[in-house]
Amino acid sequence: MxxxxxxxxxxxxxxxxxxxxxxxxxxxxxxxxxxxxxxxxxxxxxxxxxxxxxxxxxxxxxxxxxxxxxxxxxxxxxxxxxxxxxxxxxxxxxxxEGRDLSRLLEDNKGHPLPVDDVADIAAQVAAALAYTHRQGVVHRDLKPANIVRLTDGTVKICDFGIARLGHDIGLTARLTGTGVALGTPHYMSPEQIGGGEVDQRSDLYSLGCVLYEIATGAPPFDLEDAWAILIGHRDTPPRPPRDQRPELPGHLERIILDLLAKRPEERPYDARELVRRIRDGHATAGAGTAVGPASQDVSRELRLPSWTGGMTTGHKALGAGLCALPPDPGAALSARWAVAPRRGAGNRAAGHIGPAEARHPEPALPAERTALPAQSAERHREAVRLAALGRWAEAGEAHAAVAAERAALLGPDHPETLAGRHEAAFALLRAGRVAEALTAYADLAETRARVLGADHPDTLAARQETAYALGRLGHHFEAHQVYAEVLAARVRVMGPEHPDTLRCRHNLACTLGRLGRLDDACRTALDVAAARARVLGADHPDTLVSRCEVAYAQGQSGRWEEALRIYLEVAEARARVLGADHPDTLAARYETALSLGRLGRSADALRVYRELIGDRTRVQGPTHPETLRARHGLGVNLGRLGCWEDALTEARDVCLVREQTLGPAHPDTLVSRREVAVALGWLGRWEQALTEYRRITAAREQILGPDHPDTLAGRNDEAHCLERVGRRAEAVELYRRVAVLSRQRASGGR
CATH class of the missing domain: 3.30.200.20 (Phosphorylase Kinase; domain 1)
Structure with missing residues (x-):
């Protein structure tokens, strides 16, 4: 490579x-x-x-x-x-994006981590182990280098290279028999060292070693000789952490020492028990760990596995770097492999697919291109920086210039030139210039098909973006055709259950729903959700996204009870897997509130909306579009309960903020303005409502065109207001104009 x-x-x-x-x-x-x-x-x-x-x-x-x-x-x-x-x-x-615990200790110059950080890391790792152990997976190489703390504070376990599945012991035995050292001496459990039966309690021992080290600055047996370390784990009681760090809370010391018990049965029963102890802030009474003088017969014959004979110590958190170690072909790769340094504000961790299926991810920094001059690479970095700042129009122009320069230097069909064109099209889409993006993607797909082949992944990716742009423009029938063709190619080239194939099928399900083929959309989304559950797991973010699409199709079909059930399950799963404050979790809670309102349970919906508004305000801020969307839902349900003065106040507040942050013609602003008009109508203030409706339809006509469904719906609202204020002749004429435009649109096949 x-x-x-x-x-x-x-x-x-x-x-x-x-x-x-x-x-x-x-x-x-x-x-x-x-x-x-x-x-x-x-x-x-x-x-x-x-x-x-x-x-x-x-x-x-x-x-x-x-x-x-x-x-x-x-x-x-x-x-x-x-x-x-x-x-x-x-x-x-x-x-x-973060640092593993080994590097955190190195950055701290050998000093232990703050007590609060130790407790937080302990709780998060224990929760992750509780999950993996429930799946029948024992990690068997837990150490500081395999635990990463992200910049947002999330802690992740990495590197399952020597993990054991509970039902697959035979393979483990074959791997062990090759002489490959399984584990790292500073963090190995006594039973692992002695070649005995290893289960989830071995991971708990290793976690105890990790917590000991980040709490005191050194592992429990801080020795340079591998043999001495192994004997220490097997026979020597660890020195109590508070001897080295008196300010460490007593309950945390008790937890660490319980984890370091020599016999598995003397440790916490499982990681769930450990989570409870950490949460309660005290150790379970009578744990019976060996913390006093060793009662085991230390003088017994040393019976260590044969593979320990030539074993080196490996590197502890504050030991020598990888390059200083003797070559060890069996050594597991450190979790550092998954950690990249921060490279500026535009970078972020590449994570799961979000609720909108993340069809247009943020542009990534490219490789350094030796075939291009340094100035060109710098211009590309500037384009990426502009995109990271959300200045998409400028980013699009910069990417287009870079693509033109690459075409001149490398040729119009060079992969780097085509990659630049892809980035330029992406920026156009994010800047709202969807028609231009569609043209750019279509041209790019044609070129890639000619240069790389019709079934090349890059060609299919460009065609899939073409379908997405068509959908954004409301051309759902054409989008459906392209998605269906791309899907057939992906199945043929990659297989029916490849992640990219499933993503295309998911997008196809979304398009079927927009075409009104709700049964087909629901059936397709169900199939995708089932396939993703098989391939990725029932709680994988992509699986949950497809389950949300199932719920959406059911809701649009009027089956709101079924939709509500799915949204509740998805919200619970996302809170468990991603965290309560994750945007996807909050999105599922929003859909839950929406479903409750559709079922006529507006009081319940208000409760969910109010809780959601509080959490979104705390996490994303009071002016974030999703916070305002939740406030809009709150206002709608206030109206459903007959509290129209309160509903009007809420709608006006949200409309004002949206106008200031998104602009007066933004679709969300116009939706809020319509809610103001609705409330005015219910309060009998029809002249004021008419003024609002006319502002809405004027903006929609300018942006969407006179025959767009949303524009026509606004004209119907105008006509209704005219009727209510006694201007019936004007209302009839407006209804007639709307009917003509609707027929013309239908006959045009759009």
């Missing part, structure tokens, strides 16, 4: 960010989705290595992919894809 190489025709390797005995990891760009990812590749060992070892390492690598891909929890690194490229196994995971 080399810099700027494409893996599987999709993942462009940008720079090496980690290397271990088994593999190396690159920061890469997913060319299909335009996001940064981490690509882990198994390094070839060469002809001088034992073939059985090579086979075992490949098996271990595939095992990591299979195990990690089955897990879906906010405390576990997300796996996007895995496979083989030119005979080399690879694993694609989210690129985490």
């Amino acid at each position: 080399g810099e700027n190489r494409l893996v599987q025709g999709r993942y462009r390797l940008l720079d090496l960010i980690g290397r271990g005995g088994m593999g190396e990891v690159w920061r890469a760009r997913d060319e299909s989705l335009g996001r940064h990812v981490a690509v882990k590749c198994l390094k070839p060992l060469g002809p001088c290595h034992d073939p059985s070892l090579t086979r075992s390492l490949r098996e271990r690598f595939r095992r990591e992919a299979r195990v990690a891909a089955a897990l879906s929890h906010r405390g576990v690194t997300v796996v996007h894809d895995f496979g083989e490229s030119d005979g080399t196994p690879y694993l694609v995971m989210e690129l985490l």
Whole structure:
């Protein structure tokens, strides 16, 4: 694997960010989705290595992919894809923005982490372990380098390279029999060292070692000789952490020492019990850990597995770097592979697909291009910076200029030129210039088909963006045709359950719903949700997105009870997996409130809206569009309960903020203005309502055209107001004009 190489025709390797005995990891760009990812590749060992070892390492690598891909929890690194490229196994995971605990300690110059941080990390890792253990997965190599704290405070477990599935002990035995050292001495449990039965309580012991180190600054057995470390874990009671750090709370010391009990049965029963102890702030009485003088017969014959004979200590959190260690072909790759340094405000972790299916991810930083002059690379970085600031119009012009320069230097059909055109089209779309973006994507798809082939992933990605732009323009029938063609190609090339295939099928389901084919939309979304549950897991974010599309189709069909049930389940799953404050969790709660209102349960809807408004204000701010959307829903349900004065006040407040932040002609602003008009009508103030309706339709006619459905709906509202104020002749004429325009639109096939 080399810099700027494409893996599987999709993942462009940008720079090496980690290397271990088994593999190396690159920061890469997913060319299909335009996001940064981490690509882990198994390094070839060469002809001088034992073939059985090579086979075992490949098996271990595939095992990591299979195990990690089955897990879906906010405390576990997300796996996007895995496979083989030119005979080399690879694993694609989210690129985490943060630092592992090893680096945090290094940054702290050997000093322990703050007590509050220790407790927070303990709670988050315990919750993640509780989840993985429920799935039957034992990590078996938990250490500071495999635990990452993101910049937002989220803690994630990485690297399941030697994890064991509860039902798959045979494979574990074969891997162990190759002489591959499974685990890192400073963090290995006594039963792991002695070759005994290993279960979830071994992970708890390793977590105890990690917490001991971040709480005191050193692991419990801080020795340089691997043999001495192993004997320490097996036979020597650890020194109480408060001997080294007196300010450490007593209950936290008790938890750490309980985790470090020599016998598994003396540790907390499972991670859920540990979560409870951390939450309660005290250790369970009578844990019976060995914290006094060792009562075990230390002088007994040392019976350590044969693989420990030539074992080195490995690196503890504050030890030598990877380059200073003796070569160890069996060493597990540190979690550093998944962590990239911050490269400016425009970067963020590449995570799961959001509720809108994230069909247009943020532009990712490109690889350094040796074929281009430095000025060109700098101009591209400036375009990306403008995009990160939300200045999409300027970003589009900058990307277009870069693409033109690449065409002159490299040729119009060079992949870098085409990538620049893709970025320029994306910026046009985000700037609201959808028609121009459609033209750009269509031209790009045609060029890629000619240069790369009709079924190349990049060609299909451009065609899928074309379909999305068509949908944005209201051309849902044409969008449906393109999605169907792309889907057939993806099934043929990638298979029916490849993530990209499923994403296309999901988009197709959305389009079917917009075409009014609600039964087909619901059935397709159900199929996608079931397939994603099989491939990714029932709680994977993509699976939950498809379940939301099922609920949407059911709601549009009037089956609001079923929709409400799904939204409640999705909200609960997202809170568990992503966190209560995650935007996707908040979105599911909004849909829950909306469903309650549709069912006539406006009092319940008001309660959910008020709680949601409080959380959105705290997390996203009072003027965030989603906060205002929740306030709009609150006003609607106040009106449904007959509280029209309150509803009018709320609608006017929301309309004012939207006008100031989004602009007077923004669709959300116009929706709020219509709610003002509705409230005025219910209060009998029809002249004022007519004024508002006319402002709305004038704006819609200018933006959408005179025959757009929303414009026509506004004209009907005007006509109704004219009737209410006694101007019947004008109302009849307006109704007639609306009918003519509606027939013309229908006959035009739009």
